[in-house]
Amino acid sequence: MSTFLTLLRRDLGLLLIGGSRGGAFLPLVFFLAVAMLFPFAVGPDPTLLARTGGGVLWVAALLAAILPLDRLVKDDLENGVFDQFALRGVAEESAMAARLLAHWLAFAPLLLLACMPAAALLGLNGNMLRQVVLGLVAGTPGLAAIGLIVSAVMASIRAGTALAGLLLLPLAAPVLIFGAGALSRPESAGLALAGTVSLALCALAPFAAGAAIRAAREA
Amino acid sequence: MQAHLSATDLSCRRGERLLFSGLQLALDSGDALHVTGPNGVGKTSLIRILAGLTRPFVGAVERVGRVAMLDERLALDTDHTLRTALQFWERLDGVPASPGTHAKLGLLPLLDIPVRYLSTGQRKRAALARMAAQGANIWLLDEPLNGLDTDAQETVAAMIAAHREAGGVCVIASHQPTGLNLSQLALEPPK
Numbered sequence: 001m002s003t004f005l006t007l008l009r010r011d012l013g014l015l016l017i018g019g020s021r022g023g024a025f026l027p028l029v030f031f032l033a034v035a036m037l038f039p040f041a042v043g044p045d046p047t048l049l050a051r052t053g054g055g056v057l058w059v060a061a062l063l064a065a066i067l068p069l070d071r072l073v074k075d076d077l078e079n080g081v082f083d084q085f086a087l088r089g090v091a092e093e094s095a096m097a098a099r100l101l102a103h104w105l106a107f108a109p110l111l112l113l114a115c116m117p118a119a120a121l122l123g124l125n126g127n128m129l130r131q132v133v134l135g136l137v138a139g140t141p142g143l144a145a146i147g148l149i150v151s152a153v154m155a156s157i158r159a160g161t162a163l164a165g166l167l168l169l170p171l172a173a174p175v176l177i178f179g180a181g182a183l184s185r186p187e188s189a190g191l192a193l194a195g196t197v198s199l200a201l202c203a204l205a206p207f208a209a210g211a212a213i214r215a216a217r218e219a
Numbered sequence: 220m221q222a223h224l225s226a227t228d229l230s231c232r233r234g235e236r237l238l239f240s241g242l243q244l245a246l247d248s249g250d251a252l253h254v255t256g257p258n259g260v261g262k263t264s265l266i267r268i269l270a271g272l273t274r275p276f277v278g279a280v281e282r283v284g285r286v287a288m289l290d291e292r293l294a295l296d297t298d299h300t301l302r303t304a305l306q307f308w309e310r311l312d313g314v315p316a317s318p319g320t321h322a323k324l325g326l327l328p329l330l331d332i333p334v335r336y337l338s339t340g341q342r343k344r345a346a347l348a349r350m351a352a353q354g355a356n357i358w359l360l361d362e363p364l365n366g367l368d369t370d371a372q373e374t375v376a377a378m379i380a381a382h383r384e385a386g387g388v389c390v391i392a393s394h395q396p397t398g399l400n401l402s403q404l405a406l407e408p409p410k
Contacts, residue, residue: 003311006311010296013299079294079297080290083270083272084294087271087287087355088285088311217272217273
């Protein structure tokens with residue numbers, strides 16, 4: 001357990017503050033920028049904005065989740081950190097579980113907070129905002145899990161970072177469909193299904209990402 | 220300290236090429252081996268196989284005791300200061316910081332400098348400190364002398380000697396002479 005906490009502490013330091021690579025601040029600014037630009041693009045029609053705004057926030061969150069992927073696994077793989085873990089008997093799975101939690105903590109809570117100003121920019125009412133926030137609470141763990149799997153698989157490939165973003169999008173479709181679908185049909189089980197997909201992905205991610213790191217060693 | 224490292228009938232394949240085959244070695248407490256050979260002959264691959272990071276094509280490796288490895292990769296967070304970066308591994312290993320080792324390697328004045336500002340030789344010394352702090356029985360060193368000045372090379376030789384004295388096992392892969400009178404294993408280029 002203390003090993004896990006040590007790993008989590010380091011991962012949070014890397015992902016939240018990020019040093020020269022830009023930390024958790026970047027996805028947040030990106031998310032707000034999308035919410036700010038959208039009314040300029042479609043015009044200031046309040047009914048149109050109120051109807052489409054929730055979906056825009058979902059797409060913005062999805063794209064913001066791509067931004068941290070380049071430094072999620074690749075740097076540590078190239079720097080030999082995972083090899084040093086292996087020598088110490090720290091399983092790749094525990095390292096990846098810590099990283100999954102750190103990745104989610106570094107981007108999701110800030111994004112949820114940013115939903116308030118973003119909702120104001122798009123003119124969403126309180127009910128709609130609640131649906132978006134609940135949906136993102138259910139959906140962002142899944143986005144984090146997909147992001148981790150994809151970046152672990154792509155870490156040993158040279159053009160991996162650009163591809164990782166492209167690979168994340170189709171895999172995130174179920175989370176997006178259920179989560180954003182609940183906006184227009186609040187009585188449906190969309191949120192519960194988005195949460196289910198998220199939980200299943202979170203359970204799978206440490207094992208898939210750990211296997212990817214081991215496979216990269218043999219390459 | 221009890222340590223043992225042995226390999227039987229070891230072969231390594233990289234892609235379609237067989238790098239070495241039928242390699243035998245057996246090291247007990249206090250033994251050290253200097254693996255020599257030209258570039259590309261499989262020294263790094265041998266170290267990684269001995270560490271258990273990659274599987275040999277044929278053969279088996281037996282290890283008794285914990286393993287520490289040093290290679291060309293630093294495994295220290297470049298954005299942190301050297302002190303913080305080393306602290307992470309100390310916490311993970313559950314060992315206290317060892318100012319003695321830091322002093323021997325000349326790292327004391329560097330502890331508050333971010334790792335990314337360190338020179339090649341300073342990085343190597345930092346990696347050596349990380350490796351030594353682990354307190355492992357088996358040391359696997361891949362080119363430990365690269366980029367080091369004469370003083371630091373002598374320090375490394377002294378560290379290896381002290382490690383053997385304490386009953387540790389050490390394998391050094393290097394094309395440079397180590398300054399120690401070690402048994403040699405020369406890897407031949409494949410025919």
